[in-house]
Amino acid sequence: MNIRLNVRLRNRLLVVPAVLGLSLAAACSNSSSGGGGSTGAATLSGSCAKYQPYAGHAGTKVTMFASILSPESDSLEKSWAEFSSCTGIKISYEGSNDFESQLPVRVGGGNVPDFAIIPQPGLLAQMVKTGKVVKPPAQTVANENQWNPVWKSYGSVNGTFYAAPMSANMKSLVWYSPKAFTQAGYQVPKTWADLMALSDKIAKAGANGGKPWCGGIGSGTATGWPATDWLEEVVLGSQGGDVYDQWVSHKVKFGDPQIAQAMQTVAGWMQNPAWVNGGIGDVKSIATTTFQDAGAPILTGKCSMLQQASFYEAQWPKGTKIAPDGDIFAFQLPAVNPSVATPVEGGGEFLAAFSDRPEVQAVQNYLSTADWASSRVKVASGWVSANQGVDKSLYTDPIDQLSANALTNPAATFRFDASDLMPAAVGSGQEWKSLTAWFAEGKSIQQVSSDIDAAWPQ
Structure with a gap:
């Protein structure tokens, strides 16, 4: 699931430093006071010149929720x-738990924001059904060529594109201790068979009473979501993208052989x-251990992988060296079936x-560009x-680098988190409950x- 702990925390765990306000007006200059349309647009100069395509709307405001x-x-x-400083378009942002x-409620009651950053394709579809979501302008559509085509499909409803992707997160990782692996002579596994063989080797070694895996699916009212990820990783990595897609749409059911085999x-x-x-x-303790606490035994040698x-990354204690030669790092979870090309599960926002x-379309166009994404990367460690x-x-963060490489790999079999794509009654409802009981x-x-x-x- 993409939304955890108050139905969102899973994508909100990466803590970035508080930022200081910037005075950018001096960095940009206009040859006129600006206008309300393209024909009357101000000519932007200096560091503001790159925003010329968005000029002409000075003194306007858009709202974002x-x-x-x-x-x-x-x-x-x-x-x-x-x-915002260069174009004169004020973006009034509001965040809510x-x-x-x-x-x-807001859309139904007429208190509609100009924009919403939506983490669930299912919620996007719900909003589109209200008739209030506006199709994006041609430039936003053209900018989607910078993304793997499947991302555009997740921002679409019934084949019509509505919402440009913004952030992305990488799910298909295994956390481990490079120092501990080196000391024990273990190699990072490249295949599922190697991963299982390593797990068996660690279990038989039983050093300090440790075991190969630790895990926790506790998450308050969202308890169970990590188990959905485990199942999704195995379905994608064993059955491939087509079966995964049919599973999401319920053409392939949980009770069908493909999913039963994955379970x-x-x-x-x-x-x-x-x-x-x-x-x-024991196994049952996975259901009562919070996902935040699940990885802690790696640092004490009681377990080897999560x-x-x-x-x-945000859950490791301050001072933990996260690097290929550090206290903690991660490797990409291998495909269960070697014929599935580099399976990558992820989540994101639209x-x-x-x-x-x-002015709304100007902001929409800008926020769909690689230029904006680059500006966000520069100021937000942990954002990909x-x-x-x-x-x-x-x-600059090695986990961010690893994630970005996987998420932009054109050869990868990428799919969005299945439980986010399924109806809420299933993905964030019965599936959480049933997998917890499992x-x-x-x-x-x-x-x-x-x-x-x-x-x-039905």
Whole structure:
């Protein structure tokens, strides 16, 4: 799931430093006071010249609503500060913990923002059904050529493109300790068979009572979401993108052989009592361990690996060296089936507009460019874009670099988080509940699958 802890925290864990306000007016100059349209646009000069395509709307304001809170929202606002100063378009941003529930209320009640940053394709589809979402201008559509085509499909509803992708996060990672691996003589596995063989080797070694895997799916009212990721990784990595897509649309059901086989693989991996839950407890303890605490035993040698997304970086204690030769690093989870080309699961956010005013379209165009994505990367460590036009050298954090390379790899089999794409009654409802019971109560795969399929809206 892409939205955790108050239905959003999973993408909000990366803490960035509070940013200072910038005085950018002096850096930009206009040859006139600006105008309200392209024919009367001011001529921008100096560092503002690059914003000339967006000029002509000085003195206007657009509103933006999202779930992104401070300090991350500080870097978000900083990323467009120069654009705003140069063009004269004020972007009035509002973040809310209740975004997912409040956006439909606002749209239904007439208090509609100009923009919403939407993390769920399912929520985007819900908003499009209201008739209030406006199709993007031609330039925004053209800018989507900088993304893997599948991203455009996630910003589309019934084949019509509505919302440009913004951020991206990498789910297909395994966290481990390079120092511990080196000391034990372990190699980072390149294939699923190698990963399973390494797991068995670590379990048999039993150094200091440690086990190969640790895990936790506790997350308050969102408990269960990490288990959906484990299943999604295995479905994509064993069955490929086509079956994954059919699963999301329920053409392939949870009870069908392809998904049942994937659940058997997950059970052999994360429900193997000899392999989990190092430093914490037995298989059932995975259901009661919070995902934030799940990786801690890696630092004490009680477990060796944790499957979690790129944003988990924020959970390591201050002072932890995160590097290929450090205390902690990550490697990409291999494909279960070698015939599936580099499976990558990810999540992200999309910018939807509820107005077609010229100033709204100017902002919409800018925020869909590699230039804006690059400006965000520069001010927000831990923020990654799948825009292929972003210079990879801008990423200074090694996990960000790893994630960006995977997310922009044109040869990868990329798919969006399945539970975010499924109807909410399933993806963030029965599936969370049933997969939690699978770990906590030892319910059968057949029962778990049947319960989830029964929750699918008719």
